[in-house]
Amino acid sequence: MAESPYQAIKEKLLSREMVVLDGGIGTEIVRRGVRWRQLGLRTDADKVQQIHEDYIAAGADVISTDTFQLTRRLFLNLFHNIDHMRRIGREGLEHQAEELTGRAVKIAKQARQAGAQGRPVAIAGSIAPLEHCFRPDLSPPYAVARKEHADTAKLLAQSGVDLLLVETMNTSTEARAALEAALETKLPVWVSFVLGPDGNVLSGESLAEAVTAIEQMKPDAILVNCAPPDDILKGVETLAELCALPFGAYAHIGHYDPPSWKFEFHPQFCDVEGWPPQRYAEQALKWRDRGATIIGGCCGTGPEHIRLLKKTLVEKSEA
Numbered sequence: 001m002a003e004s005p006y007q008a009i010k011e012k013l014l015s016r017e018m019v020v021l022d023g024g025i026g027t028e029i030v031r032r033g034v035r036w037r038q039l040g041l042r043t044d045a046d047k048v049q050q051i052h053e054d055y056i057a058a059g060a061d062v063i064s065t066d067t068f069q070l071t072r073r074l075f076l077n078l079f080h081n082i083d084h085m086r087r088i089g090r091e092g093l094e095h096q097a098e099e100l101t102g103r104a105v106k107i108a109k110q111a112r113q114a115g116a117q118g119r120p121v122a123i124a125g126s127i128a129p130l131e132h133c134f135r136p137d138l139s140p141p142y143a144v145a146r147k148e149h150a151d152t153a154k155l156l157a158q159s160g161v162d163l164l165l166v167e168t169m170n171t172s173t174e175a176r177a178a179l180e181a182a183l184e185t186k187l188p189v190w191v192s193f194v195l196g197p198d199g200n201v202l203s204g205e206s207l208a209e210a211v212t213a214i215e216q217m218k219p220d221a222i223l224v225n226c227a228p229p230d231d232i233l234k235g236v237e238t239l240a241e242l243c244a245l246p247f248g249a250y251a252h253i254g255h256y257d258p259p260s261w262k263f264e265f266h267p268q269f270c271d272v273e274g275w276p277p278q279r280y281a282e283q284a285l286k287w288r289d290r291g292a293t294i295i296g297g298c299c300g301t302g303p304e305h306i307r308l309l310k311k312t313l314v315e316k317s318e319a
Helices: 005-014 026-031 045-058 072-076 082-088 093-115 142-159 172-183 207-215 229-242 277-289 303-318
Strands: 062-064 122-127 163-169 189-194 221-225 247-251 255-257 260-262 294-297
Touching: 005 122, 026 045, 045 062, 045 093, 045 303, 062 093, 062 163, 072 082, 072 093, 072 142, 082 093, 093 122, 093 142, 122 142, 142 163, 142 172, 163 172, 163 221, 172 189, 172 207, 189 207, 207 221, 207 229, 221 229, 229 247, 229 277, 247 277, 277 294, 277 303, 294 303
Parallel strands: 062 122, 122 163, 163 189, 189 221, 221 247, 247 294
Antiparallel strands: 255 260
16 A cells, blocks of 8 residues: 555654645735635636645645635624525525535645655645634634534545644634544644744743643644744744654745735745745744754745745755
8 A cells, every 4th residue: 555645744754854834825826816715716726726736846745725714604704693694695605614625625636646746745634713813812612612623624534635734723722622623533633823923822822831731632743833934933942942742833924914915026036025935944944953844834925935945944954
């Protein structure tokens, strides 16, 4: 039987070899002229697949599904309640999240088949906070989060992802609920926290305490993400001091101008708000030097950032 893509990743982690993640998905969709309504999955599946393929070509070992915050809650929050949705909403809207999740995983699989060329590339099912990732005050109680994340984790697992990426968690309570739900699928799970400017969890909770609690639940890796590169460095330093598991990081660049990220850049060079690929890769070297072995990009980064990361963190070190 052929080795699973994740098994190859796992072996790299155990031997402390570098694992390269992909970069931003939603922001890259917008950058390519697609409205991120329904995550581009209904009308522009070909462009979503091309983004995955571009990240694979850039050298990513792991690509993440286009499912960030793709939940039933995402659609239900736009209505008074479920009865109101059924009365005035489009037919079948209450099942939209399930349909699009399956489609997102299928697109990622097609991209891997088209672009991996025999290289092991794992597909991570993205599971995000149930409410806005920058609003930890909106995070639901544990029991509610546990149930809703279980629905998402089960659907991603049934659709055929290789691992689950519980990412951008802004409270330790929701992170634990999502991790517990994800572990029930028996798939490998990585957990990542969004950071504040002090390098702690965005809720204000100590990252050190959150890491200790999560580590006891035995995910395969712990990461920090969705904060500016300098803030990410603070989080990596905490992980280096405390975390016995493989750990990593992926930062965002650019500026958030609701409802989406805004960028001033030349597409060829991805010079986003002062973080072109070269500078980003130089910052990532600091994360690696502190022990991070899983590194990629978050909102605003693109395939060129990942391409240079691969050359800087992996290919040059092997030369």
